Amino acid sequence: xxxxxxxxxxxxxxxxxxxxxxxxxxxxxxxxxxxxxxxxxxxxxxxxxxxxxxxxxxxxxxxxxxxxxxxxxxxxxxxxxxxxxxxxxxxxxxxxxxxxxxxxxxxxxxxxxxxxxxxxxxxxxxxxxxxxxxxxxxxxxxxxxxxxxxxxxxxxxxxxxxxxxxxxxxxxxxxxxxxxxxxxxxxxxxxxxxxxxxxxxxxxxxxxxxxxxxxxxxxxxxxxxxxxxxxxxxxxxxxxxxxxxxxxxxxxxxxxxxxxxxxxxxxxxxxxxxxxxxxxxxxxxxxxxxxxxxxxxxxxxxxxxxxxxxxxxxxxxxxxxxxxxxxxxxxxxxxxxxxxxxxxxxxxxxxxxxxxxxxxxxxxxxxxxxxxxxxxxxxxxxxxxxxxxxxxxxxxxxxxxxxxxxxxxxxxxxxxxxxxxxxxxxxxxxxxxxxxxxxxxxxxxxxxxxxxxxxxxxxxxxxxxxxxxxxxxxxxxxxxxxxxxxxxxxxxxxxxxxxxxxxxxxxxxxxxxxxxxxxxxxxxxxxxxxxxxxxxxxxxxxxxxxxxxxxxxxxxxxxxxxxx
Numbered sequence: 001x002x003x004x005x006x007x008x009x010x011x012x013x014x015x016x017x018x019x020x021x022x023x024x025x026x027x028x029x030x031x032x033x034x035x036x037x038x039x040x041x042x043x044x045x046x047x048x049x050x051x052x053x054x055x056x057x058x059x060x061x062x063x064x065x066x067x068x069x070x071x072x073x074x075x076x077x078x079x080x081x082x083x084x085x086x087x088x089x090x091x092x093x094x095x096x097x098x099x100x101x102x103x104x105x106x107x108x109x110x111x112x113x114x115x116x117x118x119x120x121x122x123x124x125x126x127x128x129x130x131x132x133x134x135x136x137x138x139x140x141x142x143x144x145x146x147x148x149x150x151x152x153x154x155x156x157x158x159x160x161x162x163x164x165x166x167x168x169x170x171x172x173x174x175x176x177x178x179x180x181x182x183x184x185x186x187x188x189x190x191x192x193x194x195x196x197x198x199x200x201x202x203x204x205x206x207x208x209x210x211x212x213x214x215x216x217x218x219x220x221x222x223x224x225x226x227x228x229x230x231x232x233x234x235x236x237x238x239x240x241x242x243x244x245x246x247x248x249x250x251x252x253x254x255x256x257x258x259x260x261x262x263x264x265x266x267x268x269x270x271x272x273x274x275x276x277x278x279x280x281x282x283x284x285x286x287x288x289x290x291x292x293x294x295x296x297x298x299x300x301x302x303x304x305x306x307x308x309x310x311x312x313x314x315x316x317x318x319x320x321x322x323x324x325x326x327x328x329x330x331x332x333x334x335x336x337x338x339x340x341x342x343x344x345x346x347x348x349x350x351x352x353x354x355x356x357x358x359x360x361x362x363x364x365x366x367x368x369x370x371x372x373x374x375x376x377x378x379x380x381x382x383x384x385x386x387x388x389x390x391x392x393x394x395x396x397x398x399x400x401x402x403x404x405x406x407x408x409x410x411x412x413x414x415x416x417x418x419x420x421x422x423x424x425x426x427x428x429x430x431x432x433x434x435x436x437x438x439x440x441x442x443x444x445x446x447x448x449x450x451x452x453x454x455x456x457x458x459x460x461x462x463x464x465x466x467x468x469x470x471x472x473x474x475x476x477x478x479x480x481x482x483x484x485x486x487x488x489x490x491x492x493x494x495x496x497x498x499x500x501x502x503x504x505x506x507x508x509x510x511x512x513x514x515x516x517x518x519x520x521x522x523x524x525x526x527x528x529x530x531x532x533x534x535x536x537x538x539x540x541x542x543x544x545x546x547x548x549x550x551x552x553x554x555x556x557x558x559x560x561x562x563x564x
Contacts, residue, residue, distance in 0.1 A: 006222040007215045010190050011053055014071040018050050018057070019214055020182045024173045028054070029070030032061045037120070038171050040143050040152040042128075044159040045175025048213025052092075054175075055124045055153040056082075059090045062151065063118040078118055089118035096130040104131070104138040111142060111150045120151045128154040129161040136163050143169050177212025180204065180306065186214060187221055197231040201308065205237050208306050242277045246311050249281075249288045252355070253318055256330075259359040268352055278351055279341045282334055288315075289331045295319035296327065330358050378522070448475040448483060450514055457510050466503050469494040475511075483511055484524045492525075499523045 012018050015025045024043075031037055041058075043051040060072035060079050072079050081087035093103075107123060115121045125131075131139070143152060143166065154170060156162065184200075184207045191198035198221070206224075210217035223240050224232045238245055248267070255263040271281060295301045295312075296319045302312055319327075337354045344350050448454075451474060459467040472491065478484045485507070487495040497503065504521055512519040 005219070006190060006194065006225075007218040010193075010218065012050070012057065013074050015054075015057055015061075016071065018054060019186055020178045021050055021054065021175055024054060024175060027173070028058050028061070032058075032067055032070040037062055037151060039146050039150065040170040041154065042159065042162075042167065042170035042172045043153065043155045043175060044172060045157065046177055046213060047157055048210070048215030048217075049175040049178060050214070051155040051175055052124070052126055055155055056092075059120075059122040059124060059151075059153065062120050062122070063090070081117065087117050089115040089120070090122045090124070092124040092126065095125050095127045099131045099135055101132065101134040101138050104135045108138060108142045111147055114147075114149055119149070121149055122151045122153060124153045124155070126155045127157070129156045129158045136166060140165055140169075178214050179212075180207040183207035183210055183212075183214055183217045187217055190218060191221060191225070191232065194225060195230070196225050199231070199233050201234045202232050202237045204306065205234060209237075209241060209243075242275070242280055243284060244271065244274075244276055244281055246288065246307060249285055250311070250314055250318070252285065253288065253292075256355060256358045257318070257321060261356060261359060264355045264359070265352060268348065268355070272348055278347045279338065282338045282341065282351065286331055286334045286338065289327055289334070291315055292319040292322060293324075293327050293331075296322075296324060333357060446477050448477055448511075451475040454507075454510055454514055457514070458506060461506065461510070463503075463506060466498065466506060469497045470507075478522070481518055482520050482522060484522050486524050486526060489526050495523050495525065 015029055018025050041055075043055060045051055057072060060074070060082050061067055061070060063078050063082065064072040065076045065078055066073050074080070074083065078087065082090045093107075111121065111123075113121075146152065152170075154166075159167070159172070184203045187203045187206060188198055191203075202224075206217050206220045209220060220237070220241065221232075224236050227236055227240070229236065234245070237243075248271075252264065252267050255267060271278065291301070291305045291307065292315055294304050295316045298304065301316070302309075305312060305315070307315065333354055337350060340350060341347050454475070455467055455470055458470070470485065472488060472494075474486050476484050476486065485498065487498075498507070504523075507521045508519050511521065
């Protein structure tokens with residue numbers, strides 16, 4: 001006897017064996033028990049979730065001579081005849097290859113005849129969305145008012161492609177994706193029945209790779225059993241599907257973090273020499289970075305990430321060493337690489353270049369790198385680790401003149417009139433031409449009174465989503481060229497939305513237009529304001545002392561800075 005694939009051999013024969021479709025199974029079993037059999041059923045869902053299997057079980061159940069609690073007995077002559085294909089009253093049609101008007105007309109002409117052996121004549125039409133428009137029109141009247149002895153079972157992965165006139169004439173059942181745990185349990189049962197030992201981690205990996213499709217999982221298991229060993233390990237599964245394990249990807253992440261170009265090239269060489277699919281590797285790398293992002297923002301990542309405990313601990317440590325911007329920018333870079341692989345003649349070169357780019361803070365003209373560099377500068381500014389460039393400092397400023405107390409030297413003639421400053425001297429420069437009032441120090445903090453008008457202008461620019469996320473914020477001027485947008489402590493999502501590069505550019509453009517000067521925007525939490533105000537006061541003191549010292553130097557007046 002020829003070999004039968006595992007997914008066919010282990011196909012459920014009764015409703016009880018169907019995995020995780022209780023809402024469908026319960027309704028169909030009750031229909032069989034009560035005799036309330038509809039004329040048309042539509043089974044929807046992704047591949048490998050049991051649509052065709054349930055249709056076949058239902059076709060036997062409604063024709064079985066001795067059903068058991070709504071299930072077919074699979075022993076009577078009707079059930080055995082349907083299983084063997086000897087009874088032609090149950091027909092399975094592939095709409096992908098029988099999608100013309102003539103095919104449907106044949107069905108329309110046949111339905112008038114009563115079943116030869118069974119109670120119902122059943123038509124199982126798989127991938128029904130593949131029917132042509134003319135075929136749907138030909139099926140419409142028959143589907144609406146078929147003879148009492150005809151039942152249509154339609155299965156599709158794309159119900160949105162069906163005309164509304166067809167959908168309205170069917171009882172619709174949506175099959176959900178099967179969970180990892182349920183697929184794992186089923187795989188362990190099948191492997192035990194196939195005289196193979198399946199490791200728990202291998203079973204979980206297969207379940208994750210199947211993406212909710214049990215048939216895909218069983219096919220991978222079938223391929224693993226074909227390797228010949230009595231025990232299927234985690235590494236066996238990786239070799240069958242052409243993947244690398246999380247530990248290898250972790251090494252790549254560590255090498256990128258160390259900016260170890262040589263180490264990265266060696267890892268890529270190992271990847272190529274083992275014959276791994278580089279597009280699959282990049283996809284896995286994106287998924288790994290996603291896991292790092294989850295570790296960064298959740299307190300219990302184990303509830304979301306499917307990974308061994310030791311691997312999860314390693315991910316947590318890696319996430320702590322990386323910034324949010326760095327992880328997101330890496331995901332963007334790798335996603336672009338994943339799309340470029342389709343047309344790449346030398347995918348290895350593209351992979352190596354992309355990993356080298358991840359080692360850098362960003363290249364000129366690279367928006368992702370620019371975001372990363374700006375974020376790094378902001379962190380340095382918040383920590384006070386950046387000194388003002390020499391060309392921006394006042395002439396005559398001396399190191400160490402940052403004390404808050406200033407007084408005249410004892411030897412200075414306090415009562416003597418100050419000498420007249422020369423034209424263009426610092427005294428004239430320090431007073432702006434706007435009404436004689438000194439301009440507000442660059443380090444000051446004050447509320448931006450026109451913030452409401454700015455929000456309305458953002459809304460008028462066609463950005464209602466940004467307007468909505470900023471509607472409960474206020475803005476302050478932190479110095480001359482920096483505006484802080486303050487969010488409430490509970491509005492972290494709004495702050496994250498507004499902090500994207502596109503939205504920051506919009507805010508800076510509108511604010512700069514209203515204030516008439518170049519502006520940078522910084523999104524802040526209420527708790528951040530204390531630190532911003534302290535830094536602003538420090539900047540005010542520094543600039544005041546610099547100005548005083550500059551005036552004293554230009555006017556030749558002795559001035560001592562007293563360290564208070």
